[in-house]
Amino acid sequence: MVKAIEWKEDRVLILDQRALPLEVRYIECNDYLAVVEAIRNLSIRGAPAIGIAAAMGVALAASQQKASYFAGFYRVMKKVMDAMIATRPTAVNIEWAMKRMDSLLLANSGLGTQELKEMLIEEALKIHREDVEANRKIGQYGASIIKEGYGILTHCNAGALATGGYGTATAPMLVAKEQGKRFKVFADETRPVLQGARLTAWELMQCGIDVTLITDNSAGWLMNRGMINLAIVGTDRTTINGDVANKIGTYTLAVLCKEHGIPFYVAAPTSSIDFAMSKGEDIAIEQRSPEEVTTIQGKRIAPEGVKALNYAFDVTPAQYVTAFLTEKGIFKPQELQNLAWL
Numbered sequence: 001m002v003k004a005i006e007w008k009e010d011r012v013l014i015l016d017q018r019a020l021p022l023e024v025r026y027i028e029c030n031d032y033l034a035v036v037e038a039i040r041n042l043s044i045r046g047a048p049a050i051g052i053a054a055a056m057g058v059a060l061a062a063s064q065q066k067a068s069y070f071a072g073f074y075r076v077m078k079k080v081m082d083a084m085i086a087t088r089p090t091a092v093n094i095e096w097a098m099k100r101m102d103s104l105l106l107a108n109s110g111l112g113t114q115e116l117k118e119m120l121i122e123e124a125l126k127i128h129r130e131d132v133e134a135n136r137k138i139g140q141y142g143a144s145i146i147k148e149g150y151g152i153l154t155h156c157n158a159g160a161l162a163t164g165g166y167g168t169a170t171a172p173m174l175v176a177k178e179q180g181k182r183f184k185v186f187a188d189e190t191r192p193v194l195q196g197a198r199l200t201a202w203e204l205m206q207c208g209i210d211v212t213l214i215t216d217n218s219a220g221w222l223m224n225r226g227m228i229n230l231a232i233v234g235t236d237r238t239t240i241n242g243d244v245a246n247k248i249g250t251y252t253l254a255v256l257c258k259e260h261g262i263p264f265y266v267a268a269p270t271s272s273i274d275f276a277m278s279k280g281e282d283i284a285i286e287q288r289s290p291e292e293v294t295t296i297q298g299k300r301i302a303p304e305g306v307k308a309l310n311y312a313f314d315v316t317p318a319q320y321v322t323a324f325l326t327e328k329g330i331f332k333p334q335e336l337q338n339l340a341w342l
């Protein structure tokens with residue numbers, strides 16, 4: 001499986017997901033501004049992956065710093081961290097990763113800048129490693145919900161490409177496959193950026209998982225026909241009460257699942273849970289350019305001048321979520337608050 005992001009001593013390599021699946025090409029980020037741009041333009045996307053990218057961007061900026069005193073060093077690093085946080089507002093993983101980098105800096109203000117640079121690089125690599133480990137655990141816990149012969153619905157891309165590796169919503173599928181279970185995955189194409197069609201379908205095919213692409217508006221009908229046994233999606237930010245921000249269309253699926261009596265699971269590493277936010281209403285929902293809606297891959301499909309609304313995410317209230325698949329186990333929405341202490 002190709003890697004979404006890699007640290008290379010003096011630069012960060014980012015797989016340009018905008019070109020997938022037609023072309024596998026990498027962007028070489030030689031400074032933090034290139035990382036900022038790659039997050040903004042969706043070359044790298046998916047909550048955990050952009051958290052890792054932001055941490056590596058900070059490490060890159062630190063390694064290029066000239067300041068020899070802490071105050072000057074910290075001032076520049078703060079500016080870099082703020083730039084990372086400003087890229088995309090919905091995924092909590094960026095703030096979470098920046099908090100880790102910031103706390104490390106403040107806790108070690110007495111050290112020399114060379115040591116600080118090394119610490120920040122190591123912390124970014126640790127955030128990456130921990131994400132892959134968390135995903136594997138999500139897979140181990142989550143595989144238990146997949147039974148022989150199941151049809152599983154997923155939305156957007158919450159796979160290896162959206163994370164440090166292995167994926168969150170896809171991790172239980174990978175483990176279930178290793179266990180020899182046979183099942184089918186239905187991937188929503190996920191308009192307007194088509195993460196399902198371009199990324200999830202591509203990724204799952206590479207892993208030898210039986211995947212079928214569907215248009216977003218097919219999900220209800222497949223449920224009606226008894227073809228879906230469960231849904232697993234990712235999250236960009238889950239609040240402490242269990243409300244889930246995820247790719248636009250997730251809310252629609254969750255409501256449909258409830259109507260059809262289909263369990264609706266959210267794969268959520270604890271880095272995607274905002275333990276400081278009490279409810280989904282408080283989540284900032286990113287709105288992107290209307291052009292993503294009026295064009296497909298650069299080709300206009302709507303009348304010139306038409307208005308288009310492009311919310312990138314929606315919020316699914318906790319009442320629609322069966323349970324969360326986390327690296328610490330499987331939890332009901334009302335149990336999430338206990339996770340902060342585990």
Ligand code: MRU
Nearest residue numbers: 045046047158162168234235247
């Ligand atoms: O706009 P994107 O492609 O960054 O949106 C990604 C999603 O909505 C994912 O489902 C979410 O980030 C979870 S990824 C493990």
